[in-house]
Amino acid sequence: MASLKELKGRINSVKSTQKITKAKQMVAAAKLRKAQAAAEAARPYAARLAEVMASLAGKVSGDSAPKLLAGTGSDQRHLLVVVNTDKGLCGGLNSNIVKEAKAQARALIAAGKSVEFFLVGRKGRAPIRRDFADQIGGGFDTSTVRDPGFAEAEAIASELMAKFESGSFDVAHLIFAEFKSALAQDPLTQQLIPVPAPATASESGAVVEYEPGEEEILEELLPRYVKTQIFGALLEIAASEQGASMTAMDNATRNAGELIDKLTIQYNRSRQAAITTELVEIIAGAEAL
Amino acid sequence: MPLHFELVTPARLVRSEDVHMVVVPGTEGEFGVLEGHAPFMSTIRDGAVQVYRTEGSQPEEIQVRGGFAEVGENGLTVLAEHVEG
Numbered sequence: 393m394a395s396l397k398e399l400k401g402r403i404n405s406v407k408s409t410q411k412i413t414k415a416k417q418m419v420a421a422a423k424l425r426k427a428q429a430a431a432e433a434a435r436p437y438a439a440r441l442a443e444v445m446a447s448l449a450g451k452v453s454g455d456s457a458p459k460l461l462a463g464t465g466s467d468q469r470h471l472l473v474v475v476n477t478d479k480g481l482c483g484g485l486n487s488n489i490v491k492e493a494k495a496q497a498r499a500l501i502a503a504g505k506s507v508e509f510f511l512v513g514r515k516g517r518a519p520i521r522r523d524f525a526d527q528i529g530g531g532f533d534t535s536t537v538r539d540p541g542f543a544e545a546e547a548i549a550s551e552l553m554a555k556f557e558s559g560s561f562d563v564a565h566l567i568f569a570e571f572k573s574a575l576a577q578d579p580l581t582q583q584l585i586p587v588p589a590p591a592t593a594s595e596s597g598a599v600v601e602y603e604p605g606e607e608e609i610l611e612e613l614l615p616r617y618v619k620t621q622i623f624g625a626l627l628e629i630a631a632s633e634q635g636a637s638m639t640a641m642d643n644a645t646r647n648a649g650e651l652i653d654k655l656t657i658q659y660n661r662s663r664q665a666a667i668t669t670e671l672v673e674i675i676a677g678a679e680a681l
Numbered sequence: 682m683p684l685h686f687e688l689v690t691p692a693r694l695v696r697s698e699d700v701h702m703v704v705v706p707g708t709e710g711e712f713g714v715l716e717g718h719a720p721f722m723s724t725i726r727d728g729a730v731q732v733y734r735t736e737g738s739q740p741e742e743i744q745v746r747g748g749f750a751e752v753g754e755n756g757l758t759v760l761a762e763h764v765e766g
Contacts, residue, residue: 433693440689440760444722444751542691542762600753603709603723609749612724616748616762623691 396666399659403652410648416481417641424574424634430539431571431627438620445587445617447600448610458607460553460614463586464562469506471529471561472496473552473584475568475625476516477633478535483640485569485577485632486515492579493567494523508561512548513629529560539630545623552622553615556585568625569632575639577632584621587614682716685756686732688743690764696732696743703757704731704740705750714750714757721752730759 394402449461474493476486493516497507509524511517511531521528532548534540552564564585569577602609683699704713706728714721725748731740748761 430692434691436687436694437689437691437760440751440758444749444760545691546762600720600722603707603721609722609724613749619762620691 394658394662396659396662399655399662403655403659406648406651406655410645410652413641413644413648417638417645420634420637420641424631424638427627427631427634428571431624431631434624434627438624441613441617441620445610445613448606448613451606458611458614460556460585460618461587461610464559466562467505469508469561469563470500471508471510471552471555471564471585473510473512473548473564473566473622474516474520475566475629476511476513477629478514479633480515481640482633482637483643485636487519488577489567489569489579490516490519492581493520496565496567496581497524497527510552510564512626530555534626540626542619542623545619545626548622549615549619552585553618561585566621566625568629571628571631571635574635577636582621582625584618587617684714684716684718687756687758688730688745688764689758689760691762695764700732701735701738702733703759704733705757705759706730706745707750714752716756718752718757720754722749724749725759725761 449457472493474489476489480486493509497509500507507524508527508529509520509531510529511520512534514533514535517528517531530551532544532551534544537544555561556564563583566582566584568580568582570580571577683701684703686696686698686700686703687694688696702713702715704711705723706726707723708726709723712721712723725745727744727746729742729744731742733740744765745759745761746763746765748759750757750759752758
């Protein structure tokens with residue numbers, strides 16, 4: 393049985409932990425609102441771009457299609473771009489993403505393809521290095537900025553595009569967590585390069601004039617589309633991180649509360665036991681006289 | 682009839698309003714868009730988009746970098762990667 397002093401110390405330590413988790417939960421809740429607003433603000437651009445892409449991709453096809461759309465003609469070498477968070481304290485979010493990435497990698501390797509990783513965010517590095525140390529082809533550090541934004545997406549996209557141009561991979565997939573709600577963030581795999589041909593939009597019938605030409609516009613649009621996809625993933629992961637963190641910290645706060653209650657009961661019992669023993673001793677002493 | 686003009690960046694919707702005319706710096710030259718313009722799409726070069734709120738008013742200049750402009754039934758949409766100001 394722990395002494396009264398020890399129990400008191402434990403209660404205080406759990407109380408301090410609870411204060412921290414409570415604070416982190418409230419910070420995450422505030423940040424979540426911001427991250428969600430950012431994700432929503434990015435939607436019009438992505439939607440417009442996808443629309444235009446769809447209408448253009450339908451017109452430019454066959455041999456004249458740019459490499460980013462048509463691919464290299466082979467699908468032997470795969471690149472998995474795994475987007476993780478930079479900070480922990482967000483429950484199972486990162487391990488879920490890593491699990492998805494590893495499952496994808498194993499499936500590809502089983503199918504006889506070669507796999508390389510490109511890691512964005514700090515928290516994915518260690519667990520992926522454990523299993524696929526030789527396949528990590530590079531990464532991008534987002535921990536230097538507070539809120540990864542379009543500039544970072546641009547940097548990642550240009551690095552990937554340079555790798556693609558130099559022919560170091562054939563297909564790239566983007567793995568990140570899709571923000572559904574504060575309680576649910578699902579890992580998601582999306583094909584990034586070659587750009588999957590979007591479902592062709594219904595022809596509006598109007599004859600659209602293009603300047604310079606359809607192909608030139610498409611060629612300029614594809615890198616932008618890749619950038620937007622990565623930007624979207626960065627926003628999703630930011631919102632997911634805050635959502636997961638909020639839920640995890642809420643649980644932690646509740647657990648700490650339960651532990652405090654349990655310890656308090658134990659503390660009161662031991663104190664009462666000590667008092668009773670003392671009384672018994674005094675009464676026994678008085679009777680002996 | 683006013684022209685519906687939207688300026689969108691990846692981060693946010695910068696403008697969505699009804700104006701008289703917009704002059705866009707296209708890759709092959711500037712072009713002005715009024716209400717009822719034929720469907721048209723062009724890439725843009727870095728420069729200023731000039732927004733004329735009413736006929737004959739002073740244009741408001743918005744610096745944009747990288748992107749393209751699309752004229753459709755719903756008006757003019759400029760998708761730019763960066764917008765200054």
